[in-house]
Amino acid sequence: MPFIQLEHLNVHYEHQSNGDIPIILLHGNFGSWHYWQPFLQQLPNGFQGYAPDFRGCGDSEVTSSGYDIETLSEDILQFADQLKLDKFHLVGHSLGGAVAQQLAGTNADRIITLTLVAPAPAEGMASLKNISNQSSFFSPEHIFHFLGTIGLKRKLLMTTFKKAMPRLNYNKFYLNLIVEDALKMDIKAFNGFLSTLKKWNGTHLLKHFKFPVLIMHGDLDSVIPLQPLKNMQQHIDNCRFHTFHGVGHSPQLEQPKAFNKVLTAFMEGHKIEPITEESFKKPLSLFAQLKLKLKRIFK
Template sequence: MSASYELQSVELHKDVLRYVDIGDGPPVILVHGLLGSHKSWGPQIERLSDRYRVIAPDLFGHGDSDKPSGDYSLSSHAATIRDLMEYLNIDSAPLVGHSLGGGIVMQMTYLFPERVDRLVLVSSGGLGPEVSLLLKAATLPGSELVLPMLASDWFRRNTEGVLARLGKWGVPVEPGPSMAETWRSFRSVADRSTREAFLASTRAVVGPRGQTVSAKQHFEKFESIPSLLIWGGKDRMIPAKHADNIRREVPNSRVEIFPDAGHFPQLDEPDFFFRLLDEFLAANHTDSSDADHSAPTEITPAAMPLQRP
């Protein structure tokens, strides 16, 4: 963790939630995904804190927060975000959700719409059934016995060796920030309490055939909320084609695909991601004279909007 900020703590329902609270501007809340933490946002926290008050919690069951047994459903996580906002005296804010966090912030729009000013979904869950084989396997009986081995240093070393050989054979394997963050996050399941929370969170939204929770029946909610979707074109965890589902149903939503990014576009393309997010957030604060409001297609050649049919 960067030395320029430290984690704060709050007790919610007898469990301790850890979170980052940095910056003095308008609030923005960043919600990470499965096995993630505030660290999943990389440099975005500090960069955003120059203009915004950035709140980045470690969800219960993740990072440095407590890992209680119990409810890890989307609605439970959404209630945690609501309670944190209440504690911090934040009536409403833009919500930015990555992966599972995308499902959580969408749940906020259904349960607590008055809390959501703007919605940013990054490689979000809940927009289609397809998901990686790893997550589907985690829902199967006995996966809790296999996960510790998969999180071991031995497995990591051997897998990295296989990936290196595949690269030499011409198979497109591209190690980078997304892969590094995936390994870092996945290694945390070696801890029993983290593993149990991961399985509970995963099984709440994924089954053997893919994602079991869908936002499609709630798409009309997004028509009144400015929405931005960001995806990595090389996402192997949740495919970028899911962005099409909301784009078709909510024509006013904005979709940006980073062709060379993986599941963590905020890490793979940090500069492009920041400029895009800052522009979208600044649209709520047009009196910020120092904000860069350049057109989205001018941000970078790597940030390419999907073409409408």
């Protein structure tokens, strides 16, 4: 469990090495480095992976403030500087996708490639309330409001994660692990992340993305809808898009082999490897099958 002392923050991170080229992996809200554990365990040849915990998350230090996207981005930049990572591949999931956009858009010379996994869209999470298919209980607005009202409860988190990441129903180890991570998150981080996600807008950053970009999305994602991510793609010069079928908000946990294949091919050659349905070894739950059918009917 290595730690690194930044200017005003003690950061926990996990590191795996199978080569020299660095990858920095940023987790999302309620998360920790564990969201990248399957990828680090199968790290491709030639790379070394760094997965830090954001402040207030996992085993990193809890601070009284600094939970906005800009400060989180500065934390990661200091992290890279301390480790002497001059240029690196950057991967961000959900909230970490917003942090990755902020970091990449303000330090483009440091980025080899940028991969955004079900990211907070550049136009901001506040824009999602205007999208009609986000009116269900499992929209970000309703989830965050409800959790903010009653606090972090194990049963509710378990239910929410099962709906948001349907394939984790078949992986109880990781499901329990990420619930424990969410329960560990400090209330200051919880409130700070929700506040910054409502305010942050990164559309002005996209014009600075002069490196290859990959956006990943699961077609069962009930947290981040497709259209804002497609809007992003249209405003980025060199951007690829990959959709995981039958996958929710966290493809790196729900379908790790397929995720690893796509990410590795992109980092190695800036291309997208085709993923067949045979990559999915376990069937979807009845709930997920019904949701996918309804989504296709009303698309």
